[in-house]
Amino acid sequence: MNVSEPDSSFALVREFILLGFSCEWKIQILLFLLFTTTYALTITGNGAIVCALWCDQRLHIPMYIFLGSFSFLEICYVSSTVPKMLVNFLSDKTISFAGCFLQFYFFFSLGTSECFLLAIMAFDRYLAICCPLHYPNIMTGHLCTKMVITCWxxxxxxxxxxIVLISxxxxxxxxxxxxxxxxxxxxxxxxxxxxPTIQLLxxxxxxxxIFGNFLFILGSYTLVLLAVLSMPSAIGRHKAFSTCGSHLAVVSLFYGSLMVMYVSPGLGHSARIQKVTTSxxxxxxxxxxxxxYSLRNKEIKAALRKVLGSFNII
Structure with missing residues (x-):
């Protein structure tokens, strides 16, 4: 029985070279310092929120359970790519074949989980504002846990x-x-x-x-907006707008850049635009x-002060 030999025209690629931002070494150093500072602040900020929400028993309610899960997800998300970016600024830019696809998988998987979690957070705000009497019975701690696990x-x-097919x-x-x-x-x-089939997939x-979750979020907040506008109390309207405004700001930042990159492939983005948008x-x-979230929420700011105070930071 004859066994066909591999096509000799295909050279086996064992590693890739991530060019990153190709520029002078002085600019590379500046970018390294900028990215390192941003990464450290991101880990610190999101980590502080996770610790504050975990330590304060008063905040063990659905809204803050979702927020704590989201902050932890952000830590994982940024850690899936940034450490390798930092290494590439100062040393070898190579990445192994397996390492490349593992990065690809975790970066996209964590980003997708974030899309689902943002949609769930919008649904939680819809229930809290539009169905306040039924909210405690519907959005239980058990259901919150199940929804977070489902997102992941x-x-x-x-x-x-x-990703398996591409690899x-x-x-x-x-x-x-x-x-x-x-x-x-x-x-x-x-x-x-x-x-073409795998690309289309x-x-x-x-x-x-992206669009499915984004439209779900828009639909949820359209109903929330109608409910808020019908509230007789100005204080109640302000509190509802403040809570939902933080979430909408995060949604706008995240989905805006994603749509530029991944749902408009026909625009032929230049490599520089792709790098800046991805970063x-x-x-x-x-x-x-x-x-x-923290600057617009009194409960989170109080919890952060409590945690930082216990470590004599403030």
């Missing part, structure tokens, strides 16, 4: 098949990825054979998770999220 599981299953495609060189992360667009450009799944939603939005 769905996020890690959503892109699993496309099994022939990469025959060059092995240079003109990006800051292992992203499907640059990876498809390095594939030897055309794969990736863009379809991206569009579904924005991979680093900047996770940094702003704790600031947006």
């Amino acid at each position: 599981v769905c996020g890690f299953l959503w892109f699993l098949i496309p 099994r495609m022939p990469f025959c060189g060059p092995n240079i990825i003109d990006h800051v992360v292992c992203d499907p667009g640059p990876l498809f450009a390095l594939v030897c054979a055309s794969a 990736c863009y379809t799944l991206s569009s579904l998770v 924005f939603y991979a680093m900047v939005t996770p940094l702003f999220n704790p600031l947006i």
